[in-house]
Amino acid sequence: xxxxxxxxxxxxxxxxxxxxxxxxxxxxxxxxxxxxxxxxxxxxxxxxxxxxxxxxxxxxxxxxxxxxxxxxxxxxxxxxxxxxxxxxxxxxxxxxxxxxxxxxxxxxxxxxxxxxxxxxxxxxxxxxxxxxxxxxxxxxxxxxxxxxxxxxxxxxxxxxxxxxxxxxxxxxxxxxxxxxxxxxxxxxxxxxxxxxxxxxxxxxxxxxxxxxxxxx
Amino acid sequence: xxxxxxxxxxxxxxxxxxxxxxxxxxxxxxxxxxxxxxxxxxxxxxxxxxxxxxxxxxxxxxxxxxxxxxxxxxxxxxxxxxxxxxxxxxxxxxxxxxxxxxxxxxxxxxxxxxxxxxxxxxxxxxxxxxxxxxxxxxxxxxxxxxxxxxxxxxxxxxxxxxxxxxxxxxxxxxxxxxxxxxxxxxxxxxxxxxxxxxxxxxxxxxxxxxxxxxxxxxxxxxxxxxxxxxxxxxxxxxxxxxxxxxx
Amino acid sequence: xxxxxxxxxxxxxxxxxxxxxxxxxxxxxxxxxxxxxxxxxxxxxxxxxxxxxxxxxxxxxxxxxxxxxxxxxxxxxxxxxxxxxxxxxxxxxxxxxxxxxxxxxxxxxxxxxxxxxxxxxxxxxxxxxxxxxxxxxxxxxxxxxxxxxxxxxxxxxxxxxxxxxxxxxxxxxxxxxxxxxxxxxxxxxxxxxxxxxxxxxxxxxxxxxxxxxxxxxxxxxxx
Numbered sequence: 285x286x287x288x289x290x291x292x293x294x295x296x297x298x299x300x301x302x303x304x305x306x307x308x309x310x311x312x313x314x315x316x317x318x319x320x321x322x323x324x325x326x327x328x329x330x331x332x333x334x335x336x337x338x339x340x341x342x343x344x345x346x347x348x349x350x351x352x353x354x355x356x357x358x359x360x361x362x363x364x365x366x367x368x369x370x371x372x373x374x375x376x377x378x379x380x381x382x383x384x385x386x387x388x389x390x391x392x393x394x395x396x397x398x399x400x401x402x403x404x405x406x407x408x409x410x411x412x413x414x415x416x417x418x419x420x421x422x423x424x425x426x427x428x429x430x431x432x433x434x435x436x437x438x439x440x441x442x443x444x445x446x447x448x449x450x451x452x453x454x455x456x457x458x459x460x461x462x463x464x465x466x467x468x469x470x471x472x473x474x475x476x477x478x479x480x481x482x483x484x485x486x487x488x489x490x491x492x493x494x495x496x497x498x499x500x
Numbered sequence: 501x502x503x504x505x506x507x508x509x510x511x512x513x514x515x516x517x518x519x520x521x522x523x524x525x526x527x528x529x530x531x532x533x534x535x536x537x538x539x540x541x542x543x544x545x546x547x548x549x550x551x552x553x554x555x556x557x558x559x560x561x562x563x564x565x566x567x568x569x570x571x572x573x574x575x576x577x578x579x580x581x582x583x584x585x586x587x588x589x590x591x592x593x594x595x596x597x598x599x600x601x602x603x604x605x606x607x608x609x610x611x612x613x614x615x616x617x618x619x620x621x622x623x624x625x626x627x628x629x630x631x632x633x634x635x636x637x638x639x640x641x642x643x644x645x646x647x648x649x650x651x652x653x654x655x656x657x658x659x660x661x662x663x664x665x666x667x668x669x670x671x672x673x674x675x676x677x678x679x680x681x682x683x684x685x686x687x688x689x690x691x692x693x694x695x696x697x698x699x700x701x702x703x704x705x706x707x708x709x710x711x712x713x714x715x716x717x718x719x720x721x722x723x724x725x726x727x728x729x730x731x732x733x734x735x736x737x738x739x740x741x742x743x744x745x746x747x
Numbered sequence: 748x749x750x751x752x753x754x755x756x757x758x759x760x761x762x763x764x765x766x767x768x769x770x771x772x773x774x775x776x777x778x779x780x781x782x783x784x785x786x787x788x789x790x791x792x793x794x795x796x797x798x799x800x801x802x803x804x805x806x807x808x809x810x811x812x813x814x815x816x817x818x819x820x821x822x823x824x825x826x827x828x829x830x831x832x833x834x835x836x837x838x839x840x841x842x843x844x845x846x847x848x849x850x851x852x853x854x855x856x857x858x859x860x861x862x863x864x865x866x867x868x869x870x871x872x873x874x875x876x877x878x879x880x881x882x883x884x885x886x887x888x889x890x891x892x893x894x895x896x897x898x899x900x901x902x903x904x905x906x907x908x909x910x911x912x913x914x915x916x917x918x919x920x921x922x923x924x925x926x927x928x929x930x931x932x933x934x935x936x937x938x939x940x941x942x943x944x945x946x947x948x949x950x951x952x953x954x955x956x957x958x959x960x961x962x963x964x965x966x967x968x969x970x
Contacts, residue, residue: 333831336831336835338831338834338835356967359967362834362835362836362837363835363836363837365835366835367831367832367835369828369831371826371827371828372828373828373829373831373832374829375761375765375829377764377765377768377769377822378761378764378765378768382761382764386757386760386761387832387836389753389754389756389757389760390753390754390757390758390836390837390838391836391837392750392753403734404733404734405733406733406734414768417718425733430832451733452733454733455733458733593868602795602871603867603868603869603871604868604869604871606788606789606793611785611789614785615785618778618781618782618785621774621778622778624774625774625775625778628770628774658789661789
């Protein structure tokens with residue numbers, strides 16, 4: 285039995301003095317996908333950042349991809365995590381191709397892979413446009429291209445379907461499937477449970493800083 | 501033949517005549533051939549002043565009428581003006597070194613010209629920093645007017661400063677005696693540069709207009725739900741073609 | 748190319764591409780430096796021998812103080828999403844530091860190169876020994892670039908970051924200022940300059956080592 289990709293036990297996170305998450309448990313096994321829902325301000329994005337090893341829990345224990353979240357181990361697993369956050373992480377003055385090219389070069393991946401990733405998400409003809417000149421939906425797609433380049437073991441999507449037309453929403457399913465097939469996992473945050481339900485194995489509701497399973 | 505072609509021909513024609521005159525004039529007694537630089541330097545400065553006054557007019561007209569064409573005039577004229585001021589300063593320095601032994605003097609007019617250059621460079625930088633054309637027009641117009649109001653004050657302060665600290669300076673840009681052939685050639689150069697100025701400003705204004713049309717077209721394309729540039733994603737893996745450099 | 752230099756080159760390329768698009772250093776920061784050089788004689792007097800004496804010094808002061816603005820340029824600003832992206836890329840912090848320092852250095856070199864002729868025109872200094880400038884310029888500019896990059900890392904993600912950077916850089920730039928001006932002064936007077944050049948080299952090396960070694964602890968402390 286392979287170890288779980290995500291294992292959070294009794295995790296608490298404070299932002300400043302304010303507790304955002306408390307006594308939170310979550311286990312995501314290899315090959316699984318889970319959905320996270322909750323009202324605005326419930327801490328979904330914070331939880332995602334904890335899973336991305338970008339935020340350190342102030343209480344409890346957590347392991348992501350086998351690395352202890354409280355220790356320096358977490359830096360080593362970062363390249364295996366793919367995060368598409370709430371706001372686009374593109375450099376506004378660079379074109380989509382240049383943005384992807386930067387990621388490819390840093391990861392040591394051939395430049396042609398960046399072009400292929402952009403083509404796969406349907407942005408090949410827009411690749412010469414500055415990121416700032418692209419619509420929000422296009423920027424999201426470009427970020428999916430970035431995740432395709434990275435081929436992560438843990439896929440984290442914040443507001444998975446925001447700004448995407450129905451055709452592009454299939455991309456979410458594709459990325460999730462790829463992560464699962466690799467033996468990794470996916471966590472999709474969405475305020476629209478119905479769109480995510482087909483793609484995930486189970487869903488949770490985040491309220492009061494804790495997770496509760498949601499049926500259906 | 502269109503109006504525009506006529507003006508462009510006139511520009512080329514008058515420049516050619518002015519060039520011929522500038523070369524035909526006998527070399528100046530004290531300065532020799534270097535004095536021919538003045539045929540470029542003096543008209544450039546003159547046109548630069550004209551250009552900035554036109555920017556003032558355009559700015560004021562925009563604020564009164566709110567018609568963007570005045571803003572385009574103000575911006576285009578400032579661009580040509582900055583270029584001509586820079587060229588004039590550069591020419592002036594090249595002329596000054598063999599003539600006076602220095603690249604620069606602190607004569608009030610030179611200082612004012614340098615200040616003018618930077619003020620309008622700032623004006624252009626401000627324009628460049630504002631993408632929205634209405635906001636840009638309004639703010640640039642306010643700065644354009646503010647700058648012109650400040651220029652006489654700057655000029656006055658610099659003149660006062662120099663009269664207080666004037667040493668027995670041999671170098672005074674006014675001290676040139678121009679004989680009639682020289683003067684005639686100078687006038688031809690001024691006329692030629694004026695025509696060139698008009699052509700450049702008109703072209704630049706048209707460029708602005710076209711740029712705005714492209715912007716509008718792009719915005720309309722973006723508004724369409726699935727623009728041409730955004731295709732449906734492919735759900736089968738795309739083969740990575742090897743070789744070749746990126747972008 | 749080894750991983751470190753490949754990543755550093757990727758970062759430098761990203762930074763320089765961004766700046767080429769905005770053009771801020773050439774169109775805004777350099778003119779500001781030029782205006783400073785223009786204002787100084789209006790304040791201290793336009794006596795030609797005086798200006799010739801103070802010219803080189805004023806040039807370096809403007810390059811060092813105003814040059815910090817190059818490191819604070821808009822195209823170098825990173826929001827949280829970009830920082831998080833970079834954090835998850837597996838980018839070696841030392842390589843990131845090196846790439847940023849390289850980009851800062853290249854832009855500072857352009858800045859200093861543009862201001863050079865302006866200073867010569869306005870101050871008319873004695874141009875003796877200026878064949879050493881191609882060596883002196885990179886040494887000084889590299890030191891400033893490294894210093895500004897370190898200061899940027901120390902103030903990353905802080906609201907008051909941009910205001911703090913000049914304050915952190917200026918006092919520590921003293922050896923750079925002294926080295927640069929004393930080399931030119933030494934050339935003018937025919938005095939030895941090797942010591943001052945060595946000082947610049949030492950400062951640059953110390954900053955480079957500190958930056959590269961300190962990059963990982965600084966990055967990990969930030970999250």
